Amino acid sequence: MLFSCFFAAWLLQAVVAKCADTVAAPWSAADLKSKLSQNANIVSPSNGDWTTLVARASYPRINPAYKVVVEVATEADIQATVKYANKYEIPFLAVSGTHGWPKTLNGLKGGIQISLRKLNRSTVDKGGKTATIGGGSLQWEALADLYKEGKQAVTGICECVSVAGPLLGGGHGQLQNQFGFAMDNLVSARVVLANGTVAVASAARNPDLYWALRGAGHNFGIVTSLQVKVYDVGQWTVFAFIFLQEKLEALYTLVNKIDTPKTRPGKLMITGVFARVDAIDPVNPAVIYTVSYEGPKADMQKFADQFIALGPVSTTITENVNYIDLYTVTGNDKNNAVCRKNNNILGAGAALPQWDMQGLRTAYNTFSNYTLDPRFGASAVLLENYGINAAMKIDPKSTALAAEERTRPILVSAIMWYEGDDAKTHDDARKHAKAMKDAFYRGVDASKEKRHAYVNYAYGDEPLPELYGHEQWRLDKLKSLKKAYDPKNAFGFYMPLA
Ligand SMILES: *[C@@H]1O[C@H](CO)[C@@H](O)[C@H](O)[C@H]1NC(C)=O
Ligand SMILES: *[C@@H]1O[C@H](CO)[C@@H](O)[C@H](O)[C@H]1NC(C)=O
Numbered sequence: 001m002l003f004s005c006f007f008a009a010w011l012l013q014a015v016v017a018k019c020a021d022t023v024a025a026p027w028s029a030a031d032l033k034s035k036l037s038q039n040a041n042i043v044s045p046s047n048g049d050w051t052t053l054v055a056r057a058s059y060p061r062i063n064p065a066y067k068v069v070v071e072v073a074t075e076a077d078i079q080a081t082v083k084y085a086n087k088y089e090i091p092f093l094a095v096s097g098t099h100g101w102p103k104t105l106n107g108l109k110g111g112i113q114i115s116l117r118k119l120n121r122s123t124v125d126k127g128g129k130t131a132t133i134g135g136g137s138l139q140w141e142a143l144a145d146l147y148k149e150g151k152q153a154v155t156g157i158c159e160c161v162s163v164a165g166p167l168l169g170g171g172h173g174q175l176q177n178q179f180g181f182a183m184d185n186l187v188s189a190r191v192v193l194a195n196g197t198v199a200v201a202s203a204a205r206n207p208d209l210y211w212a213l214r215g216a217g218h219n220f221g222i223v224t225s226l227q228v229k230v231y232d233v234g235q236w237t238v239f240a241f242i243f244l245q246e247k248l249e250a251l252y253t254l255v256n257k258i259d260t261p262k263t264r265p266g267k268l269m270i271t272g273v274f275a276r277v278d279a280i281d282p283v284n285p286a287v288i289y290t291v292s293y294e295g296p297k298a299d300m301q302k303f304a305d306q307f308i309a310l311g312p313v314s315t316t317i318t319e320n321v322n323y324i325d326l327y328t329v330t331g332n333d334k335n336n337a338v339c340r341k342n343n344n345i346l347g348a349g350a351a352l353p354q355w356d357m358q359g360l361r362t363a364y365n366t367f368s369n370y371t372l373d374p375r376f377g378a379s380a381v382l383l384e385n386y387g388i389n390a391a392m393k394i395d396p397k398s399t400a401l402a403a404e405e406r407t408r409p410i411l412v413s414a415i416m417w418y419e420g421d422d423a424k425t426h427d428d429a430r431k432h433a434k435a436m437k438d439a440f441y442r443g444v445d446a447s448k449e450k451r452h453a454y455v456n457y458a459y460g461d462e463p464l465p466e467l468y469g470h471e472q473w474r475l476d477k478l479k480s481l482k483k484a485y486d487p488k489n490a491f492g493f494y495m496p497l498a
């Protein structure tokens, strides 16, 4: 009843209201605002900023339901909001990039959005080996701040997503082959816990929280700032190829051959996409393949030559690309379609030990079929081999991340892109994505290995071991830490452990 009471009070903007069956005073925006710093804002649906603040990728399919947005300006604002929400039993969700797509986010109903976007400053720390990044920073903001000082950090692949969001589930990106996943570069984090307390998580302080944050972090708190390792920036060479479908097997046989720790240099970044490019092939989807290298063209030519030998129909070479422009050159920048908001994205990722040609061909044919349906014509498929050279060297026991993430070099996901909010279309998209996942898993299913999906690419209906690892000790440890840090599952809307 507290809830309906609150709802009525909210509509009336009343500070005082009484319900017949409860004595608790309802909460109000004014009351919450009085507990926040001067620069914090509370935004209601009637406010002009509402639309911008609640916009998200994957909407309307993914649509956490907010009653109010709190734009926090300080860590203390987050603490105050969490304590206030706890007092009135209002669910809450902290957001920064708003690109998460798991359907579990739809579990938030009538909640508070804690927008971290004002916490978007990043600075290189004294000594130049680490940087401190705001919990609400988007990648392009953080990278620009670091670049000014000649530094770069391992972040995710899309410029418009946050730094913290991908990192807490692993953080795959262009620098991972050299330096490990984004989370492997986390030195410490400041975290507002479920009870509103701030904890520092590092190897020395709260090591169990530090362990859990790296791989299952969304379940444990609101990260207000991250201290991460940084590296000197370099210049990149990018080969962008387009292949016709008949080269599919030859191309991915080559990728299997190159992508081993012995044969692949750390600075080589390779990744592919299926998409329809009518100007290239009006009938069949094409395979877009990108081979990038942090260094001069001469140093990577022998790798590029192997792709050229397969006979791409299009080759574009860009040299002397700095780390900021790399996002634009590789099509992952904030103005690219990958960063659209208010457009459905449905993904259902899988991690694979190697390319299985039969499964790959089935997936290709499936994609080719459903993209003939005009509703799904703009969809794509991610076929990523970012490289696990550095990630493999880290003891998988030392972080919460599933061990499979460190041994499987391939991330795939259908990306269903479509408009509207029609139940049948959502269902068709889900079925197509599932068919793609099953096709990609053909080799895994036929072997003794088990399915594993990267938590940030998963659909949201996978069994826990498929996301957080098949080792019982790891799941037990995660569940016991979850119970200690978040007994009421306040952080239960993004791939919940409980
Ligand atoms: C932080 O966000 C504000 C607007 O929300 C923007 O004006 C500012 O440039 C951002 N700061 C950085 C460092 O990106
Ligand atoms: C693609 O569609 C055709 C015609 O409907 C069908 O025969 C074929 O089995 C489909 N292939 C896949 C992989 O879905």
Ligand SMILES: *[C@@H]1O[C@H](CO)[C@@H](O)[C@H](O)[C@H]1NC(C)=O
Pocket: 193, 195, 196, 197, 484, 485, 486
């Ligand atoms: C908040 O939770 C943490 C983690 O469980 C605990 O260590 C701390 O004592 C709690 N703080 C308060 C004020 O209850």
